[in-house]
Amino acid sequence: MTAPTTAPAVAQDTHAHVDPAAQVADAGKTVPVQTRSERPHSFDPADFGAPTGREVNWKHTPVAQLKGLLADEPGDDSALSIDLDAVEAYLVPDGDGHGEFFRPEDLPSALAWKHAPRGLHLRIGQGDEIDGPIVLRIDGRDAGKRAFGQILIEAMPNSRATVLLDHHGSAQYAQNVEIIARDGARLTVVSVQRWADDAIHAAAHQARVDKDAALTHFVVSFGGGLVRVNPNVELAGAGSEARLYGLSYADAGQHLESQVYLHHKGAHTTGDVLYKGALQGEGAHSVWVGDVLIGPDATGTDSYEANRNLVLTEGARADSIPNLEIETGDILGAGHASATGRFDDEQLFYLQARGIDEEEARRLVVLGFLSDIVQRLGVPSLEQELLQAIEAELAAVNA
Numbered sequence: 001m002t003a004p005t006t007a008p009a010v011a012q013d014t015h016a017h018v019d020p021a022a023q024v025a026d027a028g029k030t031v032p033v034q035t036r037s038e039r040p041h042s043f044d045p046a047d048f049g050a051p052t053g054r055e056v057n058w059k060h061t062p063v064a065q066l067k068g069l070l071a072d073e074p075g076d077d078s079a080l081s082i083d084l085d086a087v088e089a090y091l092v093p094d095g096d097g098h099g100e101f102f103r104p105e106d107l108p109s110a111l112a113w114k115h116a117p118r119g120l121h122l123r124i125g126q127g128d129e130i131d132g133p134i135v136l137r138i139d140g141r142d143a144g145k146r147a148f149g150q151i152l153i154e155a156m157p158n159s160r161a162t163v164l165l166d167h168h169g170s171a172q173y174a175q176n177v178e179i180i181a182r183d184g185a186r187l188t189v190v191s192v193q194r195w196a197d198d199a200i201h202a203a204a205h206q207a208r209v210d211k212d213a214a215l216t217h218f219v220v221s222f223g224g225g226l227v228r229v230n231p232n233v234e235l236a237g238a239g240s241e242a243r244l245y246g247l248s249y250a251d252a253g254q255h256l257e258s259q260v261y262l263h264h265k266g267a268h269t270t271g272d273v274l275y276k277g278a279l280q281g282e283g284a285h286s287v288w289v290g291d292v293l294i295g296p297d298a299t300g301t302d303s304y305e306a307n308r309n310l311v312l313t314e315g316a317r318a319d320s321i322p323n324l325e326i327e328t329g330d331i332l333g334a335g336h337a338s339a340t341g342r343f344d345d346e347q348l349f350y351l352q353a354r355g356i357d358e359e360e361a362r363r364l365v366v367l368g369f370l371s372d373i374v375q376r377l378g379v380p381s382l383e384q385e386l387l388q389a390i391e392a393e394l395a396a397v398n399a
Helices: 063-069 107-115 345-352 358-374 380-398
Strands: 080-084 089-091 120-124 134-155 160-181 186-195 200-209 214-223 226-235 241-250 255-264 270-279 285-294 302-311 317-326 333-341
Touching (some): 063 107, 063 226, 080 120, 160 214, 214 380, 241 285, 255 270, 255 302, 270 317, 270 358, 302 317, 358 380
Parallel strands (some): 120 134, 134 160, 160 186, 255 285, 302 333
């Protein structure tokens, strides 16, 4: 883990983009972490220390709710179960060492690595093309128990598959997911959080996309008291692609968070990030932090990230922070955008002018806003399930 650097009394100039959320914990003593690429990594939980909520990667998170996943104590194997529908899967033996490239960057992730030495390894064979989704259903059994888990999803060269991580029930669950799309692979990974209201879920997804491979990654969060799913994707190979999509619907008292990092490392890589969220009810809170780094060797890159939030009621809050670093001038394009607002009065007027009552007009606007992400899944059965879940959320706000 990188040790903090002693800072002089006066501020120093830096060529890097400065994250506006970065704060100095002890003014004049340490240099704050300014960009996502500078965050420390370690497999040792002791290197991180318990977060206080002042750190750049924790300042929007209610860390007190995470206390069960911040203690350096073993988990309970009875806290959850995993049902697997897979072509080839096996447990990684104890003592196999660290992952191919996964490196924990916060305390829950380091604890998951320490206390879940046996991980589920799902491999799609070279050249295999699997039409239906491979489903891992994860069921929590007790909100009072903690669980740690590790999952490796590996798509071998020129394979094609969709993997669904489907979370239900109640638990306190810290999860590491390592994703590898090898040369020419086409891989879709969908993580759906349909937890009960008392569940706590902290997940780190780290992916590497090799030469001419493509990864489509979805984070869909509806349930859970606190859900924090942070995808970290490295476009390592020339010609690689990543499409990172997110959908969330936060109710009263819910905290739904994603901190997204897309690192363009290889030449001629393509990235598209789009997260959308709706919020309703007192204390409903969503957090999206998007970081894109275009490295010095990522010539010919084309990248864009955006976050859109629709606030449906008073008392709900959406935090949205896009960041962009560019270390080469030879790119096709790069940009970022963020917007949070309420209903579009013109859309409502248009629908009401055609005989649709206000309640139905609002339902149609929200459904149209969120279904854009759902329709990108390419799994008809799951798309239908998620649209029904959105309808159920809308029915609750209109009740």
